[in-house]
Every structure is written in structure tokens, then in C-alpha cells.
Amino acid sequence: METSLSPSGEPKGKGMRSTRQVLLAAGLATFARAGYEGARVADISAEAGMTTGALYGHFDGKEALFTELFQQYGDDITRALNDADSLQAQLVQWIDVSRTYSGALRASAGILQRRPEHAAARHRLRETCAGLMAWHMRGPLTQRDARLVARMLIDVLDQYTFMESMGWKEQRRSVDVAAALHGMVLKGVYVP
Amino acid sequence: MTDAQSSSTDFSWTPSEGRAPASRRGHRTRDRILEAAVSVFEERGLVEVTMQEIGQRAGLSSGTVYKYFRDKADIFRFLLTQLRQTISEETTIPLDDDDKLIVRPAVSRFLELYRDNVALYRVWWESLDPQNEFSDVWVEVHEGYRKGFIAALKRGGRTGVTRPDLDVELVAELAVLLFERPTYSRIVLGWDAEIEDHQVSAVTTALLGSGLGATVTG
Numbered sequence A: 001m002e003t004s005l006s007p008s009g010e011p012k013g014k015g016m017r018s019t020r021q022v023l024l025a026a027g028l029a030t031f032a033r034a035g036y037e038g039a040r041v042a043d044i045s046a047e048a049g050m051t052t053g054a055l056y057g058h059f060d061g062k063e064a065l066f067t068e069l070f071q072q073y074g075d076d077i078t079r080a081l082n083d084a085d086s087l088q089a090q091l092v093q094w095i096d097v098s099r100t101y102s103g104a105l106r107a108s109a110g111i112l113q114r115r116p117e118h119a120a121a122r123h124r125l126r127e128t129c130a131g132l133m134a135w136h137m138r139g140p141l142t143q144r145d146a147r148l149v150a151r152m153l154i155d156v157l158d159q160y161t162f163m164e165s166m167g168w169k170e171q172r173r174s175v176d177v178a179a180a181l182h183g184m185v186l187k188g189v190y191v192p
Numbered sequence B: 001m002t003d004a005q006s007s008s009t010d011f012s013w014t015p016s017e018g019r020a021p022a023s024r025r026g027h028r029t030r031d032r033i034l035e036a037a038v039s040v041f042e043e044r045g046l047v048e049v050t051m052q053e054i055g056q057r058a059g060l061s062s063g064t065v066y067k068y069f070r071d072k073a074d075i076f077r078f079l080l081t082q083l084r085q086t087i088s089e090e091t092t093i094p095l096d097d098d099d100k101l102i103v104r105p106a107v108s109r110f111l112e113l114y115r116d117n118v119a120l121y122r123v124w125w126e127s128l129d130p131q132n133e134f135s136d137v138w139v140e141v142h143e144g145y146r147k148g149f150i151a152a153l154k155r156g157g158r159t160g161v162t163r164p165d166l167d168v169e170l171v172a173e174l175a176v177l178l179f180e181r182p183t184y185s186r187i188v189l190g191w192d193a194e195i196e197d198h199q200v201s202a203v204t205t206a207l208l209g210s211g212l213g214a215t216v217t218g
Helices: A019-038 A041-048 A052-058 A062-083 A087-100 A102-111 A116-134 A143-165 A174-187 B024-044 B051-058 B062-068 B072-090 B104-116 B118-126 B133-158 B168-188 B197-207
Strands: none
Touching: A019 A041, A019 A052, A019 A062, A019 A102, A041 A052, A041 A062, A062 A087, A062 A102, A062 A116, A087 A102, A087 A116, A087 A143, A087 A174, A102 A116, A102 A143, A116 A143, A143 A174, A143 B168, A143 B197, A174 B168, B024 B051, B024 B062, B024 B072, B024 B118, B051 B062, B051 B072, B072 B104, B072 B118, B072 B133, B104 B118, B104 B168, B104 B197, B118 B133, B118 B168, B133 B168, B168 B197
């Protein structure tokens, strides 16, 4: 988790994680445990071993901290999708990065319908990622159709990782989940 | 989502002490409250809505609303009990003569159900976290669908139509999600407005049929 929480441009102490990063990691852990509404600023500060005053020194509040976490998630996942060299590898990356940020995604699901600006950010990220996935679906499938397939795959994995974060599903290896989904895209479920 | 639908959770609405409508007029009043609640839920969800607001929309005092329902969650509990009944009656995916899922009409029905009950689905999804009685029902419905897909895929396995290399448990899970989440994105969140139902249906049918392999590489 440490490595994924070191965004570019973040001023870093010598070998130490910055206070800001410690707070973000604490936010992630608290959201994972309690969801967005259940995570109080006091809980996040306590998780970080700091005072609420210290948190407010770095963030306007819970929403600002969450927004930055989600931004990092978006950066990490688009980078991972860019680097992956096949659709199947992208699906693996999607699951792995989403699991790293499961607290942020649990929080996101909790406010998706009530914060239009967050819904818009999540929608934009889905569009960007669908584009990156569609690029790997070459062949007679039009880009428009490929994007639709990609969006649906993203939706499926979003819900899959959300259910995991709620403790409703046992974790399966991400390569197995990706292989099953990729198999459905290529071959469906029935023998030809 | 196939015939193996189960309903194990003990979830239902019963009027609390003295709250059942006694007369035809009482029933009409209760219906008015429910109708008002649905319209308020559709616009604003559940969390930020008050009983007073529901009363206002129905043209009734909040005292009258409390005569029939304990609180706003009680109203949703009533509506969800009805919706769950509809779901278990109407969301089945039949098998064809070759024991393969007939997907297309099921997708249409699923979309239709979401459109007809968009307010309730909105509140339901909004209520998933933290875990509570409503998310328990959501998970139960999800598990019912999943077991249905497992049964259907295993049946196909016995008759040799299902791909032998299939991870049935995992594919059944993903199959349910393929119905649930894109429909939520589309109908509740209002995403993908430019996409038409038949396009969604075509993708779902392919992924639960013979795939898109002929058109996709990678």
C-alpha cells in the first residue's frame, strides 16, 4: 500500500512518508472499515496517530481527503491500464488496483448517488478506462461497440470488488477472475 | 435468475401495532403515501428525505403518515417487500431445447423492471452500506440469481453444451454482475444514455452465449 500512495509531485521527507501520505493511508484504512458515512475525521486522525487539527492542516475535511484518494486511484488505474499489454492483463490490473483502493471504492459507492460531482468524476474515469480497454479489442468490432463492452466489463469488476470490500465475497485470485471474464468475452460460456 | 430462486431471509413488511388500514379509505390513504414516497425517493433517495416531506407530497400531515408507517425506512420496507416478490416471479432466464440460457428477453425484462422501479432501486443501492436489512435482501437476491446460473451452467455441463474449462462458480458470479451493475449504471445513474437497449442486450447475450471471439482479439 505504501508504494501506491506515493503520488507524483508529493513532497517526500528523506525516506519518510509525508504527513499527508500517512493521513491518506489512514483515510483508506478507515473507509475500508467503516464506509464513507461511518468514517469520522476523528477516526481517520486516530488511525494516523494524529490530532484532528493535524488532519485539518492538510485537508479541508473528509470530503477533500476522499477526493484526493479517488484521484490517486484514478491515476494509478489509468497508468496500470496503459502499461498492460492485453485486455486480460488490464482486467487483472483493474482488480489488483481496485483491491489496493478498496476503502476508497467502498466510500465512493456510498456517495455515488448523492454527490453529483463525485458521480461525474467516476463517470469520467470509467470513460477514460473504457477507451484504454477498447484499444486492445481489435478486429471487426467497431470502437463504439468495443467501448460498450469495456464499460460493461468495468461495471462488472467494480461491483465485484465492491462486494469483496463489504465482506460479501471471498477473494479469488485476480488472475482467475480476469481469466474467467476474459474467457466470457472471447468464447462465452458454451462450446461453439 | 433461473428456477433455483431461493428466498431464505426473513424479510417482510408487517404493519406495526395499530397501523394497518382498517377501511377502504384507509387503504387509499396508504396508497397515496406510498405513491408520494416513490416520487420523493426517485428525486432524492432515502437518506436526506423526511417523513414530513413525504406527507407534503401526498397532501397529508406527517401525523397521518405516521399512522401508517413507523418511519421512512418502514415505507421503503413495504415497497421492497413488493419489489422482491416481483423479482422472484419475473426475473427468470429460461433454457432452450439445447439447455442454453435464453438471454435476450431476460435482459429486456431486467431493464424494464429497473425502469418501472427506478426510485426503489435507487434507494436500495444507496442503502447497501453500512450493511443492514436492505443490503441483506440485496445479497440474498444476488445469491439467488447466482445459484440459478450455477444450476443452469451445470445442467449444460452434463449435456455437454457448457465449455468444459469453465470455472462455473466464478462465471455464475460474473454473469449476475453483468445483469446488475450495467443496469444500475444505465437506469439509476443515468450513464450511457446514447446506448440503446438492444446493444446492451447483444453484449450480454454474447458473453453468456458464444462470446465475441470472432470479432475481438486480445
